[in-house]
Amino acid sequence: MTAIETDRRKFLAGSGLVLGLMLPMRGARAMAPAGPSFAPNAFVRVLPDNTVSVVIKHVEFGQGPATGLTTIVADEMDADWAQMRIEFAPANDPLYKNLAFGTMGTGGSTAMANSWMQMRNAGAAARAMLVAAAAKTWNVPAGEIKVAKGVVSHGAKKASFGDLAAAAATMPVPDKPVLKTPEQWTLIGTDVPKIDSLIKSTGAAQFTMDIKRPNMVVSVIQHPPAFGGKVKAVDDKTALAVPGVVAVKTIPQGVVVYAKDTYAAMKGRNALNVDWDLSQAETRSTEAILRDYMAQAANPGTQCEANGDTAKALAGAAKTIEATYIFPYLAHAPMEPMDAVIEPKAGGADFWCGSQFQVGDTRAVAGVLGVPFEGMTLHEQYAGGSFGRRATPDMGHAVESAQAVKALGGTQAVKHMWTRENDITGGRYRPLMVHEVRGGIDAKGAIVALDTITTGQSFMIGTPFFDAKEAFDDSMVEGLTKSAYGFPNLRVGVNVMKNGVPTLWWRSVGNTHTAYVMETFLDRLIELGRQDPIQARLALMKEERAKTVLKRVAELAGGLTAKSGRARGVAFHKSFGSYVAQIAEVSAGADGLPKVHKIWAAIDCGVPINPNVMRAQVEGGIGYGLGHALYAEITLGEGGMVQQSNFDTYRSLRIGEMPDVEVAIIKSTADPTGIGEPGLPPAAPAVANAWRRLTGKVVERLPFAHPSNLATLGGKA
Numbered sequence: 001m002t003a004i005e006t007d008r009r010k011f012l013a014g015s016g017l018v019l020g021l022m023l024p025m026r027g028a029r030a031m032a033p034a035g036p037s038f039a040p041n042a043f044v045r046v047l048p049d050n051t052v053s054v055v056i057k058h059v060e061f062g063q064g065p066a067t068g069l070t071t072i073v074a075d076e077m078d079a080d081w082a083q084m085r086i087e088f089a090p091a092n093d094p095l096y097k098n099l100a101f102g103t104m105g106t107g108g109s110t111a112m113a114n115s116w117m118q119m120r121n122a123g124a125a126a127r128a129m130l131v132a133a134a135a136k137t138w139n140v141p142a143g144e145i146k147v148a149k150g151v152v153s154h155g156a157k158k159a160s161f162g163d164l165a166a167a168a169a170t171m172p173v174p175d176k177p178v179l180k181t182p183e184q185w186t187l188i189g190t191d192v193p194k195i196d197s198l199i200k201s202t203g204a205a206q207f208t209m210d211i212k213r214p215n216m217v218v219s220v221i222q223h224p225p226a227f228g229g230k231v232k233a234v235d236d237k238t239a240l241a242v243p244g245v246v247a248v249k250t251i252p253q254g255v256v257v258y259a260k261d262t263y264a265a266m267k268g269r270n271a272l273n274v275d276w277d278l279s280q281a282e283t284r285s286t287e288a289i290l291r292d293y294m295a296q297a298a299n300p301g302t303q304c305e306a307n308g309d310t311a312k313a314l315a316g317a318a319k320t321i322e323a324t325y326i327f328p329y330l331a332h333a334p335m336e337p338m339d340a341v342i343e344p345k346a347g348g349a350d351f352w353c354g355s356q357f358q359v360g361d362t363r364a365v366a367g368v369l370g371v372p373f374e375g376m377t378l379h380e381q382y383a384g385g386s387f388g389r390r391a392t393p394d395m396g397h398a399v400e401s402a403q404a405v406k407a408l409g410g411t412q413a414v415k416h417m418w419t420r421e422n423d424i425t426g427g428r429y430r431p432l433m434v435h436e437v438r439g440g441i442d443a444k445g446a447i448v449a450l451d452t453i454t455t456g457q458s459f460m461i462g463t464p465f466f467d468a469k470e471a472f473d474d475s476m477v478e479g480l481t482k483s484a485y486g487f488p489n490l491r492v493g494v495n496v497m498k499n500g501v502p503t504l505w506w507r508s509v510g511n512t513h514t515a516y517v518m519e520t521f522l523d524r525l526i527e528l529g530r531q532d533p534i535q536a537r538l539a540l541m542k543e544e545r546a547k548t549v550l551k552r553v554a555e556l557a558g559g560l561t562a563k564s565g566r567a568r569g570v571a572f573h574k575s576f577g578s579y580v581a582q583i584a585e586v587s588a589g590a591d592g593l594p595k596v597h598k599i600w601a602a603i604d605c606g607v608p609i610n611p612n613v614m615r616a617q618v619e620g621g622i623g624y625g626l627g628h629a630l631y632a633e634i635t636l637g638e639g640g641m642v643q644q645s646n647f648d649t650y651r652s653l654r655i656g657e658m659p660d661v662e663v664a665i666i667k668s669t670a671d672p673t674g675i676g677e678p679g680l681p682p683a684a685p686a687v688a689n690a691w692r693r694l695t696g697k698v699v700e701r702l703p704f705a706h707p708s709n710l711a712t713l714g715g716k717a
Contacts, residue, residue, distance in 0.1 A: 038165035040129050040173060042095045043122040044073060045087075050150065050162030052079050052126075057089040057096035057115070058106040059356050059390070060196065061334070061383035062620075063676045064613035065111040067194045069119050071609055075187040076123025076180060077130075079161065080150035086195055088380035091355075091362040104358040107391050107505070109576035109674025112609060116672050124177035126168075133167035134159055182607075182669050191612035196382070208381045211341040211352045213413035217246060219404045220265045220417055222272055223254040226281035226640035227427055228500045231255060235273035242268040249407035253400045256416075258408060266419065282500025283640040286432070289499055290326065293434045297324070297455040301493035302472045305481040308489035313449035317440025319528055323521055325437065326701040327513040328633035330430035330506055331650060336384025337423040340401040343413035348375020349405075353398070354383025356391035364395035368402035369410060387507040387624065392428060393463035424650050425642040429634050430506030431457040433476075435517045445529025447540070449489035452480050452517065458496050459503040472496075475505065479514030479681065484546040484574045485522075485537075501636070507624060508677040511575040515681030516629075516688070516702070519571040523689045524698070533560060533570050533689070545579050545604050546572065548666060552602035553581040556664050562690075566597065569689025571682040576674025578605035579666075580618070584659075584686035586694060592710045593630060594691045596659040599683060604666035605673045614675050615663045621679030622661055627653030629684035630704045651705070 038046040045053040054073045058065040066086050074084050089096040091104065098105045099114040127147060134152045135142040137159075145154050152159045182188075199205040224230065234255055236248035244264025249256050255274055259265035284292075314320055341352040348371045355361040355378065362378045383390060390397075401416040408414060418426065433456035440449050458473040460466040466473065472494050474481065480492045506512060526536040534554050541547050550572050554560075560568045562585050572581040582601045589595035601618050608614055631651035637643045644650040688699050699709055 038126070038129070038161075038169045040126045040168070041122045043119060044077075044126045046126065046130070046161045046165045046168070048162050048165055050160045051083050051085050052077065052150075052161060053085045053087050054119075055089050055096075056086050057098070057104060058111045059354055059358070059380065059383055059386070060088075061354060061386045061390070063111075063617060064194065064610065065106070065115075066196055067192070067613055068112050068609045069115055070195050071187050071192055072116065072119040073123035073126075075185050076120050077127045077161075078147040078149070078186070081187065081192050083150050083161070084195060089358070091358040091376065091378040093359050096358075103360060105360070105391065106356050107388065108509075109578070109676045109678065111676070112672040113577065113674065116607075120179050121177055124179050125174055128174045128177050129168045129171040130161055130164050132171040133164045136171075137164070137167055188607065188609055189611065192610060194613065200382075205382050207336060207384055208339045208341060208352055208354055209336065209417070211381070211415065213341060213343050216341070216343070216413035216415055217258045217260060217408070218262050218265045218415045218417060219256050219258045219408075220262075220269050220419060221251075221254045221256050221400070221404070221422065222269050222274060223422065223426060224276050224278070224281065226278050226283055227502060228281040229276045229278045230280070231274060232277040233275040238271040238273070239268040242271055244268075247408060248272070249404070251400070251403040251407050253403065256404045256407060258414070262417065265417075278639070281640060284499070284636065285638055285640070286329070286635045289432060289501075289636070290434070293432065293455050293497055294324075296495045296497060297434045297436045297453055299453070299495055301453050301455070301495040303491065304472050304474070304477050304494055305492040306490065307487065308449070310449045310451045310489045310491040313489035314438060314440045314451065317448050318443040320438060320440040321524060321528060322436070322438040323524075323698075323700050325435040325513070325517050327430075327433040327435075327516075328635070328702060329432050329501065329503075330512075330628055330632055331424050331634055331644070332387040332389035332428070332504075332506060333423060333647075333650060333652065334383075334385030334387060334389055337418040337420060338390070338397040339415065339417045340398060341413060341415045342369075342401055342405045344369065344405065344410050345375075347371060348377070350377045350379060352379045352381055354381045354386075354390065355398070356383075356386055357395060360395050361398035364398040365402040368399055368406055388505040388509070389428060392504060393459070393465055396428070420647070421645045424634070424645050427502035428504040429501065430512060431459065431503040432501075433513045435513065437517060437521050439521060439525045441525060441529040445531050447487060447522075447525050447529070450487050450521075451491045453493040453495065454480070454514075455495040456497060457499060457501070457503050459505065461496065475510045477514060478510040479573060479575060480518060483518065484543050484572070484579070485518075485540040486542040487540070500640075507621070508575055508680045511573060511677070511681040512625075515571070515573040515575070516685045519573065519682065519685035520688045520692075520699075523569070523571075523685075523692070537570070537572060543574075543579075545666075546574060549579045549581040549602040549604050552664050552666060553583050553600050556602060556662060557583040557600040567690045567694035569686045569691070569693060571686035571689060573678070573681040575678045575681055578603060578673045578675065578678040580678045580682050582622075582682040582686045584683070584690050586687055586690040588694060593704050594687050596626060596657070596687055598660040598662070599686065600662050600664075601679065601682075602664040602666065603675075603678065604668055605675050605678065606668050606670040607672050608665050608667070609672060611665050614665055617675045618663045618679035619661045621677065622683045623653050623658050625680035625683040626659075626687065627651070627657075629687070629702055633703055633706070
């Protein structure tokens with residue numbers, strides 16, 4: 001067995017150290033200085049110029065893993081933040097897989113959680129080897145050596161990491177490096193500046209759209225007008241006459257126009273005349289699909305979780321209420337639509353992309369081009385948002401991009417770009433969901449039972465991400481199942497529907513709708529029983545961490561009493577292992593919709609690695625969640641055609657509509673859990689609960705701007 005194979009097995013066993021392995025510089029931000037470097041493991045490289053480069057195995061699309069992972073390494077190394085750099089990992093599962101997925105990938109708010117111990121071990125091992133090198137060089141005991149802010153010292157003797165890099169590379173790697181205790185941390189838990197802020201604010205950060213290659217053409221695509229449609233015939237004469245257009249090709253996904261620049265490609269696409277075959281397409285409208293869902297929702301479905309006898313408890317309840325919640329299809333709408341650059345080469349290809357599934361996307365491109373995976377080089381890029389859109393189980397955009405390259409002959413570089421219209425009409429939406437809910441209270445106002453039936457589409461079943469041995473898709477009901485609340489009688493059921501609309505996880509996945517159902521319906525039950533919204537929740541909670549965040553947000557906001565003309569609402573939700581409570585203050589806007597003035601939030605997500613990034617993620621989750629809850633929906637008209645195409649018809653939150661947000665972070669020594677998504681789920685129900693108190697209006701169909709909600713107040717979207 002070779003040394004490298006031995007080291008690889010140690011990594012797979014969970015040590016997080018691939019010892020003695022020199023890393024390729026693919027994805028590096030700059031050329032390495034000349035001279036020997038020190039690479040004690042797969043994640044850390046100390047360069048002769050004294051910079052420390054941390055290899056980031058997760059895509060960075062603004063959510064902050066590059067900063068968080070680098071912070072962990074820097075703290076364990078006792079490095080100076082100014083000397084830290086990053087490079088993105090190559091597509092390599094044995095070294096860089098997400099330990100929660102089994103393959104490289106970013107999602108489910110797992111970046112910090114799955115990398116926490118890996119990066120701590122990586123940094124601690126590097127520090128130990130630098131200390132060992134100094135001890136040997138100076139002939140002093142290692143225990144007497146100090147390290148602080150990137151300087152190794154023993155009395156008057158001092159050396160930088162770069163000075164010791166060559167010697168450290170010869171030191172034995174510790175099997176179990178000594179990790180710092182929380183009181184020894186100097187960077188973890190502090191607001192260190194984001195490591196990519198400067199290059200992003202100056203325009204130096206490189207995104208896929210920035211890539212230019214010799215002899216490269218730009219391609220854009222026209223997809224079928226209904227999902228499942230196919231090309232019957234193409235009249236491309238007018239398109240080919242557009243100056244700059246070089247070719248028009250048909251691929252399985254639609255019709256591709258190639259040009260010397262983006263504008264010419266888009267102009268050529270507009271000139272296409274395509275005859276579509278929609279015989280196998282999904283041609284139902286949203287309302288037709290919804291009617292089918294509503295009919296199925298009357299069935300109890302597959303039982304996902306049960307406690308007690310819900311039917312008996314409801315039959316004996318002093319009072320009961322029921323509700324039907326409807327949640328629309330939602331697009332992800334990241335600022336940077338899907339894009340990729342592929343340049344064929346002998347025996348493989350170079351692939352530039354802000355990939356969320358690095359190995360999956362790279363392997364998919366290789367498969368389409370008919371080249372070995374080993375011949376592929378992924379150049380991971382910064383990405384301008386995702387919210388789940390860049391992570392498709394079938395690697396859809398990577399496949400489409402490779403098809404575009406192959407159709408042109410597979411000999412030149414192609415930048416395949418989606419426009420905003422492709423993005424909004426291109427499918428992979430948050431699914432349309434229907435929830436039937438019943439609940440009851442006893443004569444004293446205590447909740448005795450809750451029964452929920454979720455009806456909708458699963459994007460997991462039939463993909464490699466779903467375990468066929470499971471009885472149901474947990475992502476459809478997460479947040480209803482395994483709740484932090486302890487109901488005396490609870491039943492959660494699910495009905496799985498099938499249709500031709502492509503769907504996908506969307507920021508916070510099932511929690512986007514289950515939190516709204518749980519928290520607004522629970523609030524109504526609490527009001528029915530004349531209970532206090534905060535105290536009643538505290539009484540139901542099973543977990544102390546849940547109680548802590550709810551108490552903290554109540555303290556932060558000063559309770560639920562609002563000034564005249566306004567009202568406040570509260571909501572709590574646990575998702576991705578994190579606990580979040582929020583209080584929203586609203587008034588009635590002239591448009592008949594809630595005007596959200598402020599949201600207070602408290603979060604416990606374990607060790608707060610970078611509080612500034614955490615606050616930003618909670619703020620961003622609130623803004624993203626509110627915009628979609630208030631305004632956004634994707635609707636299919638007659639013939640199954642999407643009726644929205646850009647931000648003029650797919651409404652987002654505007655800057656003047658963003659409320660003030662105040663975030664309290666609970667100090668914790670628990671291992672880190674999710675932060676990218678948990679801030680979103682409580683926002684909409686907190687606003688809905690405030691809105692009900694202010695107006696008496698119960699909003700069961702989202703968005704708030706849906707005509708069925710506006711009719712009672714005379715407003716308009």
